[in-house]
Every structure is written in C-alpha cells, then in structure tokens.
Amino acid sequence: MSLSAAGPGGHVQAAHRPVLALADDLSGAAGTAVALRSPARILLGPVAVPVTSAPGESLVLDLDSRQLPGAEAARAVRDVTHAVPARTVLFKKVDSLLRGNLAAEAGAYARGGRGVVIATALPAARRTVRGGIVHLDGVPLHESDAWRAEARPAPPSVAAALGDLPSAPVPLTDVRGAPGALREALRACFAQGRHPVCDAETETDLDAIAAAALELGPGIRLLGTGGLAGALGRLLGTPGESGETGERALTPGDAVRPLLIVVGTAEPSAPGQIAHLLAAGAHQVSLSTHELLHTPRRLAPPVAAVTVVRITGAADPSRARRLVAALADTVAEAAHDCDLVLTGGETARRVLDVLRVTDLRPVGQIHHGAVLSRTPDGRSVVTRPGSYGEADSLRRIVRALRPAPVRHVPTDPTGVAP
Numbered sequence: 434m435s436l437s438a439a440g441p442g443g444h445v446q447a448a449h450r451p452v453l454a455l456a457d458d459l460s461g462a463a464g465t466a467v468a469l470r471s472p473a474r475i476l477l478g479p480v481a482v483p484v485t486s487a488p489g490e491s492l493v494l495d496l497d498s499r500q501l502p503g504a505e506a507a508r509a510v511r512d513v514t515h516a517v518p519a520r521t522v523l524f525k526k527v528d529s530l531l532r533g534n535l536a537a538e539a540g541a542y543a544r545g546g547r548g549v550v551i552a553t554a555l556p557a558a559r560r561t562v563r564g565g566i567v568h569l570d571g572v573p574l575h576e577s578d579a580w581r582a583e584a585r586p587a588p589p590s591v592a593a594a595l596g597d598l599p600s601a602p603v604p605l606t607d608v609r610g611a612p613g614a615l616r617e618a619l620r621a622c623f624a625q626g627r628h629p630v631c632d633a634e635t636e637t638d639l640d641a642i643a644a645a646a647l648e649l650g651p652g653i654r655l656l657g658t659g660g661l662a663g664a665l666g667r668l669l670g671t672p673g674e675s676g677e678t679g680e681r682a683l684t685p686g687d688a689v690r691p692l693l694i695v696v697g698t699a700e701p702s703a704p705g706q707i708a709h710l711l712a713a714g715a716h717q718v719s720l721s722t723h724e725l726l727h728t729p730r731r732l733a734p735p736v737a738a739v740t741v742v743r744i745t746g747a748a749d750p751s752r753a754r755r756l757v758a759a760l761a762d763t764v765a766e767a768a769h770d771c772d773l774v775l776t777g778g779e780t781a782r783r784v785l786d787v788l789r790v791t792d793l794r795p796v797g798q799i800h801h802g803a804v805l806s807r808t809p810d811g812r813s814v815v816t817r818p819g820s821y822g823e824a825d826s827l828r829r830i831v832r833a834l835r836p837a838p839v840r841h842v843p844t845d846p847t848g849v850a851p
C-alpha cells in the first residue's frame with residue numbers, strides 16, 4: 434500500500450505500510466475491512482502474536498470483546514498491540530454510538546504507542562462529533578435513545594466515554610484549518626501527554642485527520658469508527674477500490690447452497706426487514722426466547738432456498754449472552770452447508786464460532802455495513818450490524834446473493850422445516 438497524501442508543509446513520501454485493525458465485534462471488523470480498500474483478511478481471534486500479514490494485505494482482527502468485562506477486553510487489546518512491528522499502522526475500530534468497553538480498550542490501546550488520534554464520527558450514518566460530543570442526526574448521543582439496550586446511561590461526551598485516558602479536544606476550526614495546523618494541534622496534544630479527540634462532520638474532515646495522524650509517523654495510533662477506517666483506506670488503500678459491491682449479481686460459485694439468514698439482533702427495525710423478506714417468498718423459523726433458553730433444539734438443514742431464523746419474545750438483558758449462544762447452537766447443523774446472512778455482530782460471531790470459521794475474506798459491500806465475505810471453503814457470509822439498513826435491507830442482501838427469484842415456501846409459524 435502506498436501513502437498518497439501530500440502533507441501540509443511538505444510532501445508525504447509514498448511508503449508501504451501494513452494496516453492492522455482491531456474491532457470489538459464481527460460486523461464492525463467486516464465494515465472496517467472493506468473500508469480499508471485493500472485486500473484484507475478478517476481473523477476471528479484470539480490469534481497467535483505477532484500477527485503478520487501478506488505484503489499489501491490489511492489484517493482486521495475481531496477481538497469479540499464488546500460484551501466482555503472491561504479488564505478482559507483490555508487484555509485482548511494488549512495481547513495484540515504489545516507485539517506489533519514498528520511500521521504497522523494500527524487502527525482501533527470503535528462503535529459510533531460509543532458502546533462496548535471503550536474506556537478499558539482505549540487505555541490498553543494507548544500503551545506502548547506515541548499517542549492515539551481519536552475521531553469517532555461516522556458521516557455516512559449522519560453521526561458527527563462537534564464540541565467533543567457525538568450527535569445522531571443532530572441530537573446529542575446522551576439525549577437520544579441509542580443506548581436503550583445498555584445497562585448504563587450514554588456518555589455525555591467522547592472524553593467521558595474514554596474514562597481515565599487523558600484527552601484534549603480538537604475543534605473543527607483546527608481540523609479544517611490552514612495546512613499543517615491540524616498536524617501541529619495533534620502534536621501539541623501529545624506534548625502535553627493527552628490524546629486528541631477530533632471533531633468531524635464530513636468524510637473530508639476524517640481524511641484530514643487521518644492524513645495528519647500519518648504525517649506524525651510510526652507509533653501514532655488511530656481510533657475511530659468505520660468512517661475513520663474509510664479515510665485510512667482512501668489514503669493507503671488500492672486506488673479505484675471502493676469496496677462497494679452493490680446489488681450486482683455475484684458469481685455464486687459452483688454450488689448454489691440454501692441461504693440461511695439469522696437475525697439475532699434485538700433492534701426494533703428487524704421485524705420490518707424480515708417482513709420484506711417474507712413478502713419476497715422466504716421461509717421463516719421463529720424461535721421464542723423461552724424456547725431458546727429452556728428447551729433448545731437443533732434445526733434441520735433448510736429445504737427452502739431462503740430461510741430466515743428470528744427470535745421472538747423478550748428476555749432479560751442479563752440473559753442476552755446465553756440467548757445468542759443458544760441461537761447459534763440451534764442453527765449450527767442447519768447452517769453447516771448454507772450461505773449465510775448474519776445480523777448483528779455478536780450473532781454473526783457466535784454462529785461462525787459454532788461452524789469453526791476463523792478466517793474471512795471480504796469481497797465487498799451490498800449496502801453500507803452489509804459486508805459480503807467468503808469463508809475458506811468458499812461460502813458466502815454477509816454480516817451486518819443490527820441497527821443498520823432500511824426496511825428492505827435483508828431483501829437487498831438476498832437479491833445480491835440470489836439474483837433469481839426465490840421460490841415461495843409457505844411459512845410454518847411454529848415449525849422448523851417447511
């Protein structure tokens with residue numbers, strides 16, 4: 434990969450620098466991998482360190498740490514970052530809603546580096562950072578309901594989410610300032626022992642932040658969302674590679690397998706997305722939370738061309754980990770010889786874990802966040818964060834994977850097989 438940005442106050446030399454990205458869940462890892470715009474591998478950790486990549490290839494490691502206790506999440510980060518070759522560009526993917534173990538992981542990530550440049554805006558999802566505060570469509574995160582499923586209230590600022598990590602705000606005036614001003618603002622933060630938290634509203638802002646961070650040279654680490662990964666991709670990735678697959682027909686390979694869609698997210702948008710799929714002829718298997726937690730069973734391999742498995746009913750948030758593990762066990766046998774669509778991140782990881790998939794190659798993106806990857810045995814796997822996508826998201830994904838019309842199979846509201 435070559436660094437093609439001309440730096441303010443001087444030319445940034447073209448340099449081949451491998452990227453290692455760490456994500457706390459699998460849908461975030463996949464989104465990061467396509468954003469980096471280079472050949473990439475997604476590794477489902479833990480992995481042996483030091484982690485090494487093939488020349489020209491980015492590595493994205495899913496630490497699967499979103500749901501871990503803070504100390505374990507921090508250890509997972511440290512286990513990798515302590516052994517990274519000096520010239521590697523390190524990127525830590527975080528949730529644009531600041532969920533997960535942000536404070537613990539950022540603290541661990543900062544150790545051993547010269548400093549961390551932080552920019553958590555995600556303009557593609559209208560998530561911006563102004564005055565150090567995340568805004569969702571203009572509404573401050575802590576005044577939104579985005580943390581409704583979390584046990585804690587949303588943090589009032591990025592700095593608050595970072596806990597004890599010493600940080601300093603970098604306002605938009607610096608981000609958009611005269612050439613070289615941003616780099617010097619970042620340098621000034623580091624000189625005070627603080628990690629800069631950058632405001633950003635646009636991709637152009639993120640491009641400036643990523644370029645300034647890289648100009649500061651090896652040892653400066655980046656932390657942000659898929660938006661900042663995209664900026665890195667534009668700087669370091671393969672020219673002309675956008676990562677967008679869209680809905681064009683994809684070569685299905687030798688065998689067209691059944692398509693199994695597992696919806697494990699509790700997002701309120703999911704039922705509407707499933708309804709669109711059913712209207713297009715997909716078969717549905719509904720599993721109640723009670724059944725999953727108390728009388729789990731094994732689904733038989735699907736007969737229908739497209740089958741969607743969903744969770745119905747409510748469960749206490751304290752059972753969430755068990756619930757998603759039970760869902761993965763339930764679909765394990767059925768999923769064995771299927772192409773897969775998995776949403777959200779924890780669901781995707783649990784299902785691939787039971788299938789013993791440890792390595793994915795991203796192919797492209799069907800829509801923002803809906804990433805198509807291939808398993809080593811040639812199967813297609815689409816991962817998507819639970820909260821992403823319009824009402825037709827799953828239908829669009831199916832259309833991309835199965836351009837031919839889906840044969841209608843009547844849905845059994847209680848059953849497993851049609």
Ligand SMILES: NC(=O)C1=CN([C@@H]2O[C@H](COP(=O)(O)OP(=O)(O)OC[C@H]3O[C@@H](n4cnc5c(N)ncnc54)[C@H](O)[C@@H]3O)[C@@H](O)[C@H]2O)C=CC1
Binds near residue numbers: 697
């Ligand atoms: N604190 C909690 O229990 C939860 C937190 N979240 C947050 O949302 C983030 C994004 O998650 P997504 O991408 O949407 O999906 P995901 O696949 O990453 O997580 C979905 C979670 O919701 C749980 N769940 C699904 N249906 C449920 C139901 N009917 N009742 C109770 N729990 C149910 C699953 O067991 C799983 O743990 C997570 O990483 C986490 O930060 C999401 C759900 C539950």
Ligand SMILES: NCC(=O)COP(=O)(O)O
Binds near residue numbers: 659
């Ligand atoms: N797992 C998906 C996720 O973390 C969403 O991340 P972002 O796209 O909101 O940064």
